Amino acid sequence: MIPLLAVEDVTVRFGDFAAVSDVSLALMPGAALGLVGESGSGKSTLLRVLLRLQAVASGRVLMDGADITTAREGGLRALRRDVQVVFQNPHSALNPRLSVHDSVAEPLQIQGVSNRQQMRDRITGLLDDVGLGEQFLWRFPHELSGGQKQRVCIARALATRPRALLLDEPTSALDVSVQAQIIDLLRRLRQQHNLAFLFISHNLAVVQLLCEEVAVLRQGVIVERGAVKQVLHAPQNPYTQALIASVLSPGGSRLSGPAVCEGVRAFGIH
C-alpha cells in the first residue's frame, strides 16, 4: 500500500539549529498514527512539513507516492483538499467575527458550493456530524464553549471531505471531561469517514485511545516507534520510559501537568 502522506529523511533547520533531523514517517490511508514528545521536540514542525507550510533543508515529502517537496500551490490542490488540520486552541482558530454558519461556509465556498439551499444543507449536515444542532448556526465564537468551538473547527476541517486529519494537540486546551467527549467524537468520525489521523499529543494515554501506532520524537529525532500498546507497555527507549512515567505519576517531571494526570485518570488508564 502507498502512504497517503509521508516524509523521507526530512531535516528542518532554523539557522544552525536542526528542529527535525532525518525523520521518515508514513501515514497510511485510514490509519491513525500518534506523534509524541516533549515540548520543543519538533512535532508541530513536522506537521507543518507534511502540510507543505514549512520548507525542508533536505529530504522529501510525498502524497500518494508523488513527490510534493517542491510542488507549487497549483500542484498542492489535492493536499489542500484531502488533508485538513485541527489545532490546539479553538479560541484562536475561529474568526471571532464569523458566525458558525459563515465559518463552516468558507471552505465550502472555496470548493464552489454556491447554491444557498445546498450550502445550508451541507452546513447543518457537518454540524450534525460533530454533535451540534441547528441552534448553533448563527452563534458567534464568544457564544460557544471551548468544546463547542473545537467541534466547529472539526466541522470546518471535514467540509472538504478530507482523507486525513492532522490533529495538533486538539484537546489539550480543553477541560478534562470535554477532552474525553472530543476524543470520542474523533473516534466516531474516523470510523464514519474512514479518515487517517496524525495525532500529536504530549499524552501517550490519550494517544492510545485514538491511534494504533505511535512515533516518539526527541530533539527532532524519532527514538522509538511501534504499536501504541507495545510502546506504552514495554517502551524500549529510556526517553519513552521517562515520558510514560512522567505522564502516569502525579509527581512526575515537566510533562506531567495536572491536566495530563487528570486526563489519564479520566480515561481510566493506569
Ligand SMILES: Nc1ncnc2c1ncn2[C@@H]1O[C@H](COP(=O)(O)OP(=O)(O)OP(=O)(O)O)[C@@H](O)[C@H]1O
Ligand atoms: N519558525 C521558527 N524559527 C525558529 N525556531 C523555530 C521555529 N519554529 C519552531 N522552532 C523551534 O523548533 C523546535 C521545535 O518546535 P516545535 O514547535 O516543532 O515543537 P513541538 O514539539 O511542537 O513543541 P510543543 O509541544 O511545545 O508544541 C523548538 O525548539 C522551536 O523553538
Ligand SMILES: [Mg+2]
Ligand atoms: Mg507543537
